[in-house]
Amino acid sequence: MDVLNNPKYSYLIKKQPFYYKIFKTLFYYYSKTVFKIYTPVTVKGQENIPDDSFIACSNHNSHLDVALLSVSTKKNYNQVAMLAAKDYFFDSWIRRLSINMVMNLIPVDRKINGVRNFSIENTLSLCKAFMDFEKRNLIMFPEELEETPVSYYLFTLVQQNFQFI
Numbered sequence: 001m002d003v004l005n006n007p008k009y010s011y012l013i014k015k016q017p018f019y020y021k022i023f024k025t026l027f028y029y030y031s032k033t034v035f036k037i038y039t040p041v042t043v044k045g046q047e048n049i050p051d052d053s054f055i056a057c058s059n060h061n062s063h064l065d066v067a068l069l070s071v072s073t074k075k076n077y078n079q080v081a082m083l084a085a086k087d088y089f090f091d092s093w094i095r096r097l098s099i100n101m102v103m104n105l106i107p108v109d110r111k112i113n114g115v116r117n118f119s120i121e122n123t124l125s126l127c128k129a130f131m132d133f134e135k136r137n138l139i140m141f142p143e144e145l146e147e148t149p150v151s152y153y154l155f156t157l158v159q160q161n162f163q164f165i
Contacts, residue, residue, distance in 0.1 A: 003122040004129055012081065012104060013129040020101060024077035027102040031067040043072045053131040053138075056080075060141035066103065069139050081130050082139045083108045086118050106130060106138075 004013055011020060035041045056069050066082050073080075081104035090096050090107045099105060106126045109118035130136055 003125050009107075009126055011100060012106060012126055013133060016078065021078055023101045024103070028070060028076035028078075032071050035068065035071050041068065041072065046072070046074065049073050049075075051135070053135045055138045055140060057140055057142055065141065066139055073137070075137055077103050078136075079134075080104065080137045080139055081106050081127075083123070083127075083141070085110055087112060104130065104136075 003009060011017070016024075056073060058065060058069055066080075070077060070080050084090075084105040084107060086107035086109045088095075089099055089105050096105075106123060107118055108123050109116045127138055131138055
């Protein structure tokens with residue numbers, strides 16, 4: 001089955017269910033409150049954030065990195081997706097369902113014992129489809145992808161189609 005027709009990933013490439021939007025919006029405002037009150041963040045250069053689709057790249061220290069980038073770019077979780085390890089976030093249906101209620105995750109398959117079960121082409125197809133729908137944005141952490149050529153292909157995709165910040 002083509003990845004773009006797989007119901008498991010349909011929330012990425014078309015209009016999302018209403019309850020997904022509600023949970024993602026609530027989680028965005030929760031994150032915004034955390035970064036305003038609990039651990040204040042100052043962001044410089046927000047005027048450089050494009051209105052069109054973009055890919056934000058950052059170093060990666062914790063799961064809060066996605067929340068920080070989302071709040072910093074003023075893009076709620078309905079407008080951004082993160083490349084995420086398939087073996088960690090997608091192989092457990094409970095984890096996949098609970099995380100995808102508050103964030104959009106696009107699977108990247110890390111080689112396990114030299115085998116990749118989800119192709120790079122599938123990841124790229126989902127990235128492009130996600131970004132093409134309503135000018136949405138992508139967050140990636142290149143050091144997490146060192147073992148895969150996904151970062152190379154994404155940078156090529158960026159040069160062809162998208163702005164890069």
